[in-house]
Each structure stands twice: as C-alpha cells, then as structure tokens.
Amino acid sequence: MATFSAEVYQNEFLPDGGTDVHAIVTVTCSGAGEAGRSESGDAAEIVIVDTSGSMGDDKIRAVQHAAVAALDQVLDGVWCAVIAGSHEARLAFPTRSERGMVRMDARTRAEAKAAVATFRADGGTAMGTWLTLATRVFASVPGVAQKHAILLTDGINQHETPEQLSAAIETARGQFQCDCRGVGADWQVAEVRRIATALLGSVDLIARPEEMAADFEGIMRQSMSRGVADAALRVWAPQGAQVLFVRQVSPTVEDLTPRRQEVNALTGAYPTGAWSDEARDYHVAVRLPAKAVGQEQLASRVQVAVADTVVAQGLVKAMWSNDDTLTTRIDPAVAHYTGQAELAEAIQDGLAAKAAGDTDTATVKLGRAVQLAAETGNDEATSRLRKIVEIEDAGTGTVRLRRSVSKLDEMALDTASTKTTRVKK
Missing domain, CATH: 1.20.120.1690 (Four Helix Bundle (Hemerythrin (Met), subunit A))
Structure with missing residues (x-):
C-alpha cells in the first residue's frame, strides 16, 4: 500500500506590513507498487508514433525497434494499443477487438509487435488527430484508472490548423497523461511542449534515431512503476487570502496554477498525475492580509489526496515580527x-x-x-x-x-x- 508524507520548508517570519508567504513542500511516495497491480485499479498504455513521410526508412526502422522496446515493458494485464500517426490517425493495434484496446499477454504482445513491423513512412503530420484517436481509444475501456501514452514526432504539425490541435489537446486534457518525444531537428519544441504540459507529461529530444529504443524503454518502465494512478495537491488558504501560485519545482518546473479545480470556497486541488516511489517538490505562495507584529496565522494547509482521501498534510505558517534577523532570512x-x-x-x-x-x-x-x-x-x-x-x-x-x-x-x-x-x- 502506498504511503505519502509531506514536509514544509519555509521562513515563517514576515516583517511589519508583510503579506507574502513562500514555502517548498516536499511530497514523498513509497510503496507505490506497479501500474494495474495496485489498489488504484486497471492501467492502460498507448504507443503513438509518427509514421509520416518525413520519417523515411531509417527512422521508421528505429520507431519499430522503439515501439517493440516499449511493448516489452508493458506488464501483463495492462490494457494496450498502438497508433500510427500521419496526416490521419490509424489504430495499428489491436485490429480485431470489440474495444480499442486489449490486455497485454504473450499472445497480444506478439500481435502488437507484428503490427509494428508493418509500419511504412507516408503522409503528413497532424498530431491533433493522433490525440483525438487516443482519447477515443482510452474511452473504449471504461473504468481504467491509470491512462498513459508515449507520443513521438519528427516534424511540425502542418496538416491541421493550430485551432484543431488546440481543440484536440483540450479534449485530451484530464483523460490521460502523455510523455512526448521529438526525434531529429525538424520539430518544434514549443509545439510539443504544449501537448506534454497539458497532459501532465514530459518533453525531450531524441537527437539520433538509434537512441529511440532506449528512451522508449525507459519511459514505459517508469510508467509501469507508477502504482498510484492519480494524486492531487490540495491547497487551503484562509478567508481573505490569495493563492498566488502553485508550482512543481522538482524534478521539473511545471506551473500547476492554471490547473486549479475548486474543492470548496477556500480549497483548490491541483492534479499531479500518477506516482511511483519518488519525491517531488512544490512551491506554494500565498498572500495574506497583514497583521500586527506578534500575531501568527496558518497561511496554508497543503494536502495530498488520492481518490478524495487525504493521505498527507503539511502546514505553512506566518508570524509577524520586527526582528530583521528573522524576517530577512530566505529559506534555502x-x-x-x-x-x-x-x-x-x-x-x-x-x-x-x-x-x-x-x-x-x-x-x-x-x-x-x-x-x-x-x-x-x-x-x-x-x-x-x-x-x-x-x-x-x-x-x-x-x-x-x-x-x-x-x-x-x-x-x-x-x-x-x-x-x-x-x-x-
């Protein structure tokens, strides 16, 4: 069973008239288990790969090896599918199923690899259609708690409008997580980062095709280690206070502020996605009405919630002082x-x-x-x-x-x- 803890690092002392409280909250998860094999419920994976004409023979062969490397890491029992993307999206695997996904076992793994072996480079690039199909495929298996995809491209999204891509991203938001990769030098980092950020994933460069298989293997192995399907950071602030921002600051910088979901009038929830055995750091900033020197106040209550159950909590405090040696210190x-x-x-x-x-x-x-x-x-x-x-x-x-x-x-x-x-x- 997964256990969470929360530790707060801050300087709680504010000068006379001071209003802004900053704290780093370290959240640690242990005993997460494996995807689809924990209390979180079933897991599902989709491998989405660019098969457009720009991929050419060399990159298509590398994509085939990379997809196989990823499929080998998918645990038995996890729902799985493969999408081939060009100016349109094609469900390459499974091709014979009442649903858009099948559970992984020895037979379906072999079938998935056989499907990948048929990939050919042809057509253009329209990543929005890939995301739209992935959203629909994930929805074909109701009740799956943990949904994750890998998306690879080598080019710019030229065969659909920016508005179409934006609409597809918004439709996919909250439906699944997606780690995105670009191979070579002909794709746009900002464009792919938009997808990864919205879908709680990472973005990275694969400089050479031959590096693709190891990267895919690592991504999928990490996804399979996430036995907690979803967790949210809940931030409470007192009446009259304002939450300035909530950011993940380790292992990567991600602004969670726009993702706020109202829990009640004083509490917002910020989705953080699936967890393995790991630690993440969050920067929480709250603006309070100034109080008199000597007074103190609870500035924020930061909680970790899994399936609406609070599993860890840290308290951010404020105390007003006229001692400069206390108020001018910045927490490391x-x-x-x-x-x-x-x-x-x-x-x-x-x-x-x-x-x-x-x-x-x-x-x-x-x-x-x-x-x-x-x-x-x-x-x-x-x-x-x-x-x-x-x-x-x-x-x-x-x-x-x-x-x-x-x-x-x-x-x-x-x-x-x-x-x-x-x-x-």
Missing part, C-alpha cells in the same frame, strides 16, 4: 527553486529571442541563465549553455552568443530547461 529551498524557475524562463526567452534575430535580448536572457545556473549549482544547464554562448564571467552573466550553433544543441537546451537540481536540505 525557497531561494534555490525560485532561481531554478527563473532559469527555465530565461533559457526559453533567450532562445526565442535568438530565433527571432533579437541578439541583444538573447544575450541578456542567456547571460542571466548562465548566472542562475551557476548560483543554483545546475551543472547540466551550464554545460548545455556553453554550447550556445561563450561564457566570459558566470558570476555576472557576461556572455557572447556563439556564431555557429547546432540546432540540436539549441533544442537540447530548450527541452532540458525545465529540469531542476534538488536542493540540499
């Missing part, structure tokens, strides 16, 4: 993750400015990113930034844009921008 965890969130934004803004030809803004933003990466100890981000800029002084963020930069290096920096380092607590 809050400082660390504030920097990491700003780092992700600076990288994405800098790359967008560079793509638009605004070298001055790009230099300033990427210089700030270098400075933040150094301050927060994000060595991976620093290493990736070095491929885009020449660092003269990391401490001040003094950089120069490199004249010749690989597009793959830019995409690798962009996709990794939201990955964070854990704070040492």
Whole structure:
C-alpha cells in the first residue's frame, strides 16, 4: 500500500506590513507498487508514433525497434494499443477487438509487435488527430484508472490548423497523461511542449534515431512503476487570502496554477498525475492580509489526496515580527527553486529571442541563465549553455552568443530547461 508524507520548508517570519508567504513542500511516495497491480485499479498504455513521410526508412526502422522496446515493458494485464500517426490517425493495434484496446499477454504482445513491423513512412503530420484517436481509444475501456501514452514526432504539425490541435489537446486534457518525444531537428519544441504540459507529461529530444529504443524503454518502465494512478495537491488558504501560485519545482518546473479545480470556497486541488516511489517538490505562495507584529496565522494547509482521501498534510505558517534577523532570512529551498524557475524562463526567452534575430535580448536572457545556473549549482544547464554562448564571467552573466550553433544543441537546451537540481536540505 502506498504511503505519502509531506514536509514544509519555509521562513515563517514576515516583517511589519508583510503579506507574502513562500514555502517548498516536499511530497514523498513509497510503496507505490506497479501500474494495474495496485489498489488504484486497471492501467492502460498507448504507443503513438509518427509514421509520416518525413520519417523515411531509417527512422521508421528505429520507431519499430522503439515501439517493440516499449511493448516489452508493458506488464501483463495492462490494457494496450498502438497508433500510427500521419496526416490521419490509424489504430495499428489491436485490429480485431470489440474495444480499442486489449490486455497485454504473450499472445497480444506478439500481435502488437507484428503490427509494428508493418509500419511504412507516408503522409503528413497532424498530431491533433493522433490525440483525438487516443482519447477515443482510452474511452473504449471504461473504468481504467491509470491512462498513459508515449507520443513521438519528427516534424511540425502542418496538416491541421493550430485551432484543431488546440481543440484536440483540450479534449485530451484530464483523460490521460502523455510523455512526448521529438526525434531529429525538424520539430518544434514549443509545439510539443504544449501537448506534454497539458497532459501532465514530459518533453525531450531524441537527437539520433538509434537512441529511440532506449528512451522508449525507459519511459514505459517508469510508467509501469507508477502504482498510484492519480494524486492531487490540495491547497487551503484562509478567508481573505490569495493563492498566488502553485508550482512543481522538482524534478521539473511545471506551473500547476492554471490547473486549479475548486474543492470548496477556500480549497483548490491541483492534479499531479500518477506516482511511483519518488519525491517531488512544490512551491506554494500565498498572500495574506497583514497583521500586527506578534500575531501568527496558518497561511496554508497543503494536502495530498488520492481518490478524495487525504493521505498527507503539511502546514505553512506566518508570524509577524520586527526582528530583521528573522524576517530577512530566505529559506534555502525557497531561494534555490525560485532561481531554478527563473532559469527555465530565461533559457526559453533567450532562445526565442535568438530565433527571432533579437541578439541583444538573447544575450541578456542567456547571460542571466548562465548566472542562475551557476548560483543554483545546475551543472547540466551550464554545460548545455556553453554550447550556445561563450561564457566570459558566470558570476555576472557576461556572455557572447556563439556564431555557429547546432540546432540540436539549441533544442537540447530548450527541452532540458525545465529540469531542476534538488536542493540540499
């Protein structure tokens, strides 16, 4: 049986007239079990792969190997399907079933692999149709608690309007989680990130086709380790208070604020998706009406709820003081993750400015990113930034844009921008 715990890291002291309370809440899950084999109920998986003409023979062969690697990780008993995507979506497996999915066993695994072996590169790219079919296929098996997909593309969504893709994303939102991958350099990170963010998944670059199988295997193995189908972060704030934002800040930066679902007048729930044995950090910010020095107040009650049952809780507190040594201290965890969130934004803004030809803004933003990466100890981000800029002084963020930069290096920096380092607590 899965168990959750919640720990709060904050400076609870506010100066006279102070209103904003910041806290990092670390949520840890243990004993999660396996997908479809725990108290959460059945699980379902769909592998969605690009089979458009741009994939060509080499990438199609790599897709076939990758899909097989993913299918080998799907546990027996888990519902499964495979979608081949081009300018239209085709249910490649199963082809003979009253439902759009079948339970995985030795026979169906072999049939799925045989279906994958028939993939051919042809047609255009319309990812909205892929998501629409996946939503319908998942719905064909009522009562499944945990729904997850892998989506791979190598190109831009050219064969449907942006509005059609947006509508498909909104229809899929809340219906399943989706980890997205792009192979090569001809897809748009921002476009695929939209899908992954809305569907509580990750986005990453597969630079070379031969790396695809290992990536797919890892994604599916991780999904099968998520024995808790869904959990929500519930944030209560007192009457008159305002929840400024709720962000996941580790292992990646994700703004959960727009996902708020009202529980009652004072409590909002923020979906976090399925869980394995892991820890995630959340940054919660609440604005309170100022109180007199010496007064204290509960600023927020942060709870973890699974199937409407509260399984863990942390308390965020506020106390007003005129002691500067108390009120000016910034909690190390809050400082660390504030920097990491700003780092992700600076990288994405800098790359967008560079793509638009605004070298001055790009230099300033990427210089700030270098400075933040150094301050927060994000060595991976620093290493990736070095491929885009020449660092003269990391401490001040003094950089120069490199004249010749690989597009793959830019995409690798962009996709990794939201990955964070854990704070040492």
